[in-house]
Amino acid sequence: MSVVSKFLADVKQDWSVSAITSGFIAVIVSYAGPLLIVFQAARIAHLSDAELSSWIWAISFSSGLAGMLLSAWFRAPVIAAWSTPGAVLLVSGWAGYSFAESVGAFIFSAVLVVILGYSGLFSAMMERIPRGIIAAMLAGILLKFGVDVFVSLKQMPLVALPMFVVYLLSKRYCPRYAVAATLLSGLASAGLLHELAxxxxxxxxxxxxxxxxxxxxxxxxxxxxxxxxVTMVSQNATGIGVLKVDGYDLPPNPLIGVTGIASLLSAPFGSHGVNLAAITAAICTGKEAHAQPEKRYVAGIACGVFYMLLSLFGATVVAVFSAFPAELIAVIAGVALFGSLGSSLSSAMETEKDKESALVTFLITISGISLLGIGAPFWGLIGGMVTHGILTGNIRWLWQKLAPVK
Structure with a gap:
């Protein structure tokens, strides 16, 4: 039996509704939220409709292809996505550059990512951060999504409440289909109440x-x-952390390198960058995707396939997702991340000596502060590392952890 035939046979045996649904929900969350930032950046750059559609295709297709290949390669739910902090950076810093100059900058950024990935520098840095601090950073990122479930209960109770009740009942009687059932109930409720725009x-x-x-x-x-x-510290570092927290201790070098190559190849068509996903990855790495961790790779493959299929229709897809009420998206994203949020909080407090440094990381991350254009998750990591070094009474530890390997 050939390698491809064996792989297809394994996927056929390991596939599940929960894994496919998790992959689809990860795509929905990406299109319903972060992609809107791309539209805002496109308006600032005065891009034509054709250039915007090409941009959407480039980031979607390259993200899907990279994620699908990495998931199949490592048999783990590796999710790639476009750089949300990068899109935010474009919103604030694109003025003054032509689109052709921006594409040149995208290519330069992608080459740097490839070098950092395959040289091992990024991997060496990540190995020096305690697992509790990484878990606390992830918990801080995911907390808002959990809270927004209950904010939505207040803002649109007739849609959000039935979804939450269906989620609880499904978790009790058919946990593998809980997220899928919640999504269907939300669409049904929104449709009956004429809340679909x-x-x-x-x-x-x-x-x-x-x-x-x-x-x-x-x-x-x-x-x-x-x-x-911003791509490396705000996205790739967090993406590696998501995988580690859920038990996927994969080598960072090829993960970063492949996303860098995907960014490089798609840049001439408008892609500003592809990286490891964090929030959408947590949807696919948690137990909601599958009870058995070794079978969750199907969610990563499904996510990649959905990205590539939907990329073919560009702005058409965005128009469809824009019809969903924000509260429906908030609830489905939140409940899909409950498992990852819970496991992150548990892992953050697991080691006694890391508790306070993990707490500092968590609090800085949820604060939402941004310094030098870099978001709170990065500063949460830095704050946690400094706290750990001080509390252990050996400040040399911090230098040893952050210094490059000789």
């Missing part, structure tokens, strides 16, 4: 637009370098 949908295949890059020093320094930094 009317949208004009025109189904059309996307036509990728190639943009020849222009490399300018001001764009490389002002856009490319910051884009690489």
């Amino acid at each position: 009317p949208v004009a949908i025109r189904i059309a295949l996307v036509e990728p637009v190639y943009t020849a890059p222009v490399f300018s020093l001001k764009a490389v320094v002002g856009l490319g370098l910051p884009l690489c930094i």
Whole structure:
């Protein structure tokens, strides 16, 4: 039996409704939230509809392909996605650069990511951070999603409450289908109450637009370098942490390297960067995807396939997802992340000597502070590491952990 035949046979045996649903929900959450930032950035850059559709195709297809290949390679739910902090950076810093200059900056950023990935520098850094601190950072990121479930109960009770009740009953009687049942109940409730927004949908295949890059020093320094930094520290570091917390201790080098290559190949078509996902990854790495961790890789493959399929229709897909009420998205994302949030909180407090440093990490992360254009999760990691070094009474520990391997 060939390698491909054996792999397909394994997928056929390991697939489950819960894993496929988790992969689909991860895509829904991505399209319903982070993609809206891309639209905002496109307006600031005055991109044409064709360029915007090409951008959506590039980030979606490259994310899906990278995630699918990595999930199949490592037999783990590795989820790739476009850089949300990178899109936020474009919103605030795109003025003054042409689109061609921006593409040149995207390529420069991607090359740096590939170098950091395959050189082992990023891997060496991640291995020096205690697991409790990483878990606390992840818990801080996910907390808002859990809280938003109950905020939605107040804002749209006739949609959110039935969803939550269905989730609890499903967890009791058929836990593998809890998230799928919750999604269906939300769509049914929103439809019956006429809460699904009317949208004009025109189904059309996307036509990728190639943009020849222009490399300018001001764009490389002002856009490319910051884009690489925020992608590595805000997304890839967190993505590795998500996998570790759920028991997937994968080598970071090929994970970062493959996403960097995906970014490099898709940049001329508008992609600002592909990285390891964090929030959407947690949907697929948790027990809601499958009770058996070794079978959750199917969720990663499903997520990748859905990304690639939906990428073909670009803005059409966004129009469909924009019809969903925000509360429906909040509830389905929140309940899908309950398991990961719980396990992260548990892991953060598991080791006695790491408790206070993990708490500092958690509090800084949920504070939402942003310094030097870098978000709270990174500063949570730094705060936790400094706290750990001080409380252990050996500040040299901190330098030993952060210093490059000789």
